[in-house]
Amino acid sequence: xxxxxxxxxxxxxxxxxxxxxxxxxxxxxxxxxxxxxxxxxxxxxxxxxxxxxxxxxxxxxxxxxxxxxxxxxxxxxxxxxxxxxxxxxxxxxxxxxxxxxxxxxxxxxxxxxxxxxxxxxxxxxxxxxxxxxxxxxxxxxxxxxxxxxxxxxxxxxxxxxxxxxxxxxxxxxxxxxxxxxxxxxxxxxxxxxxxxxxxxxxxxxxxxxxxxxxxxxxxxxxxxxxxxxxxxxxxxxxxxxxxx
Amino acid sequence: xxxxxxxxxxxxxxxxxxxxxxxxxxxxxxxxxxxxxxxxxxxxxxxxxxxxxxxxxxxxxxxxxxxxxxxxxxxxxxxxxxxxxxxxxxxxxxxxxxxxxxxxxxxxxxxxxxxxxxxxxxxxxxxxxxxxxxxxxxxxxxxxxxxxxxxxxxxxxxxxxxxxxxxxxxxxxxxxxxxxxxx
Numbered sequence: 001x002x003x004x005x006x007x008x009x010x011x012x013x014x015x016x017x018x019x020x021x022x023x024x025x026x027x028x029x030x031x032x033x034x035x036x037x038x039x040x041x042x043x044x045x046x047x048x049x050x051x052x053x054x055x056x057x058x059x060x061x062x063x064x065x066x067x068x069x070x071x072x073x074x075x076x077x078x079x080x081x082x083x084x085x086x087x088x089x090x091x092x093x094x095x096x097x098x099x100x101x102x103x104x105x106x107x108x109x110x111x112x113x114x115x116x117x118x119x120x121x122x123x124x125x126x127x128x129x130x131x132x133x134x135x136x137x138x139x140x141x142x143x144x145x146x147x148x149x150x151x152x153x154x155x156x157x158x159x160x161x162x163x164x165x166x167x168x169x170x171x172x173x174x175x176x177x178x179x180x181x182x183x184x185x186x187x188x189x190x191x192x193x194x195x196x197x198x199x200x201x202x203x204x205x206x207x208x209x210x211x212x213x214x215x216x217x218x219x220x221x222x223x224x225x226x227x228x229x230x231x232x233x234x235x236x237x238x239x240x241x242x243x244x
Numbered sequence: 245x246x247x248x249x250x251x252x253x254x255x256x257x258x259x260x261x262x263x264x265x266x267x268x269x270x271x272x273x274x275x276x277x278x279x280x281x282x283x284x285x286x287x288x289x290x291x292x293x294x295x296x297x298x299x300x301x302x303x304x305x306x307x308x309x310x311x312x313x314x315x316x317x318x319x320x321x322x323x324x325x326x327x328x329x330x331x332x333x334x335x336x337x338x339x340x341x342x343x344x345x346x347x348x349x350x351x352x353x354x355x356x357x358x359x360x361x362x363x364x365x366x367x368x369x370x371x372x373x374x375x376x377x378x379x380x381x382x383x384x385x386x387x388x389x390x391x392x393x394x395x396x397x398x399x400x401x402x403x404x405x406x407x408x409x410x411x412x413x414x415x416x417x418x419x420x421x422x423x424x425x426x427x
Contacts, residue, residue: 003406004387011388013407063417070416074333077413084405084414136284141270152282200261204268208286215269224261231254235247 001136001151015131022127023052026120033178034116043106044116050102055095062090111185118191119178122171125195129164138163141207157205166198183238193230199223283384285403289314289395292380294348294373297363302346302373305399311343311422312395313415316375316386318350319358324390327409328366334415335370342397343419345370350389352378394418396425 005012027048031041063085064071064078071078077085103113132138140149140157148155173194177187200223203209209217245253281290289312293303304312315331317324328347335345349359351374363372375381384393390408393401402422405414 006387011407013388067413067417067420070413070420073337074330074412074416077411080411080413082409082411082414085411085417139284152284152287153280197261200264204264209270211270215271216265217268217270220265220268224258224265227261228258231258235251235254 002134003136015135015137018127018131018134019124022124022131023048023120025127026123029123029178030117030120033119036179037116037181039112039116043103043108044113047099047102047106047108047113048117048120051095051099054098055091056086058094058098059086059088059091062087062094066090109184111188114188115182115184115186118174118188122167122174122191125167126164126171129160129167132163133160136160137208139207140205143205156207159202159205159207162202162205163198166202170194170198186234186238189230189233189238193227193234196223196227196230200227283393283401283404285401287401288399289393289401290383292383294375294380297349297359297372297374302371304346304395307344307346307395308399309342309397311397311419312393313343313345313419314384314393314395315345315347316350316381316384316389316391317347318354318389319362320354321389323408325362327390328362328368330410330412330415331370332366332368333412334419337416338419342423347372348375348380349373350378350381350386351376352381394422396422 002014005014027045030044030048034041034044066087100110103110136151138160139151140159140162142148142154143157144155145157147158149158150156170191174187174191177190200220203217203220203223206217206219209219212218212221281288283290289304291303291305293301296302304314313331313334315324315327317328319325331345331347334343338345347368347370349372351359356374359372359374362368373380384391388406390410392405392408392410394403394405396402402425403418
């Protein structure tokens, strides 16, 4: 765990830096693989950047709208650089919407664009695991296994390391397919299916799961549902498209 | 592989997933709050007893039943200094409403005179505790100042904000959320 790295007077936030590095490396890979798939890289990279920028602005707007009364009392906070004044889910929603609008304006086909962005998403998933390892978030359940790590007053599953390893495995499995043309959407749906399967497996070792009835883990149930939809799509919808 | 065989395998995979979900159910609470003290959201806020600037003492666990904003700071830290007016404004706004602002000064890395001067100059009236031996900073694994912990009335940590300066709205929004959560 290394949330902060002190370099002289600077305190560098490693989790945030890891995510930024993941975005940079992911977009670099998107640029390289897109050209091999016969696609122009610029609109794809712009789409990702516009999505990110709109996501940040949207996250602030969403936070403000949810706390209007507070901002009336402290209006200067509207333009504060405080990153804790962001609503992540609002940002994701507005970022995706902006990316969708930009993609449509540029004439990008949704499934083809998602396939082209998949290498970036796969790299970002590795960075996300590393950022969790640095911050200590997404921590594991207590264990007596010999590879358990001391964290937060207990010997725990190194769930963040599991996350990094599975993300690397998914990256390795899909690596060759990044450069191949296939039915539109197949690469992206495969990535989502593999990620959902990994989450279904790994959530069992987490110590911070949100529980639903009977002690079942909410994220596992959602991951199973996503996996089922992806497998149905790959097996029935895409196979039917291939036959036509 | 024939489509029928493949679909059979995929169905088996999904069934195995359901069995795995059932096998990995847990009776433990969603987060270990209330059980394990650790300086992270979802855990119990580690307890400490410190001297205060006015000569008294404060123990974190004695503040149970109230929302507590524990802000680790030092006078030489520019973002700490920058967020003090926001902390003071929030202290004035929520005084008597079940909210305590507790500034924990990293006194072992600071000067007591500088702390007195800073608090007087900025007319800070919230509770300022002195971490003379750096024990509270170690207990809370402080790697960067300021770091702010939002503690629920039950003693569990709701959120940790590393770095600053925090805007007044950010403080108010989190406090309002915690006040609404309270029974």
